[in-house]
Amino acid sequence: MPYFTFLRHDDAHTVEIPLDSDEVMPGIHWGDPCALFTPAYWYTQALMSEGNGSAPRAHRIGNTFEEEVTACLLGGYGIPAEVGLAAFKRLRSEGIIRNLCSDPSAIQKLLREPLEIGERLVQYRFWHQKSEYLANAYSELEKREFSMHDPVSLRNQLLRISGIGPKTASWIVRNWLDSDEVAILDIHIVRAGLLAKLFSPSDRVARDYASMENRFICFASALSVRTSYLDALIWATMRMTPRLVMRLLHPTKKTLLRSPSNLPMQVLLPLA
Incomplete structure (x- = not known):
């Protein structure tokens, strides 16, 4: 089994992770943790953000x-x-x-x-x-x-x-x-789901919300990450990189982003 090493405060932590060819869910492979937006990427992002202070402590905006x-x-x-x-x-x-x-x-x-x-x-x-x-x-x-x-x-x-x-x-x-029984399927979550092969291009939020939500909740459970936290983590990450995301979703379309043609590798993007 491969290992993933990351820093948490001043300490190095090493965890065992599945092979990229292993399935996190039926038909969905873990992928490379160093390749952006794979299931393994989101798992390791969650691991790192827990220790760097960027994990959300609460989601409430209002006082009432x-x-x-x-x-x-x-x-x-x-x-x-x-x-x-x-x-x-x-x-x-x-x-x-x-x-x-x-x-x-x-x-x-x-x-x-x-x-x-x-x-x-x-x-x-x-x-x-x-x-x-x-x-x-x-x-x-x-x-x-x-x-x-x-x-x-x-x-x-x-x-x-x-x-x-x-x-x-x-x-x-x-x-x-602070519920993990629901998921907020906004455009950023849907795009991440498409890149991770969790959703298909034929899925439509307006028509398929219940089935897409169930898949996302099962995905979070398979990663051993709280649904509410994974939702927030993906949203905060994806909204910071819209042009890159569109380039990956539509690789044949020209975008304004100038970057190498190889698949981008992992960076840690702190939650706002």
């Missing part, structure tokens, strides 16, 4: 469940994490969340104003749509009781709220309950 719902609804596809977080902080500071404001026009007014991201002013996209979703969500949060001890039941309840789909509902549940 209402804040968590808001933060997750403001994020998602097409919204950079930094922009969604800035919009969330604005609504929180203006009392929108605390008061469970169900007036979409009041929310729109705040989301339409440019957000300060570092030294830049950025416009929040989808301000009209998200304002409607948030106003509706606040109305539902005010009148419903939610199951806070059963992750799957909580997700099913959230899915009954207009504007909250499986990915957003799973994100809220993962964050608030």
Whole structure:
């Protein structure tokens, strides 16, 4: 069996790892731990990040469940994490969340104003749509009781709220309950799954969420890594290397990235 050596603080650690030809799941090989985005790569990334301080200690963004719902609804596809977080902080500071404001026009007014991201002013996209979703969500949060001890039941309840789909509902549940029973299948997780042969090009999140989620949870278990942690690790890594990822997914297409033609080798990318 091969061995993998890595540093944790001031100590060298060596672990035995499977052969690259061994299967981590039926039909999916471990691969080389020094080749980017293989199952072995994610396993060794998890090992190293546990000891370098980059492993996430908690996933919650908000201090209350209402804040968590808001933060997750403001994020998602097409919204950079930094922009969604800035919009969330604005609504929180203006009392929108605390008061469970169900007036979409009041929310729109705040989301339409440019957000300060570092030294830049950025416009929040989808301000009209998200304002409607948030106003509706606040109305539902005010009148419903939610199951806070059963992750799957909580997700099913959230899915009954207009504007909250499986990915957003799973994100809220993962964050608030620190649950490993759900997975957040955003674009970065899906791309990583394609590169690891966990998903196929015919898989569609909108149609196949349950089966894809089950495969991801089984994948995390096979790697002996918590689902919630693996999800966060993959997301943080993949979002930092979009051009490289697209080059690997579509090797016949030209990209702006200049790099050798051989498969890129492992680097440790710290979690944000």
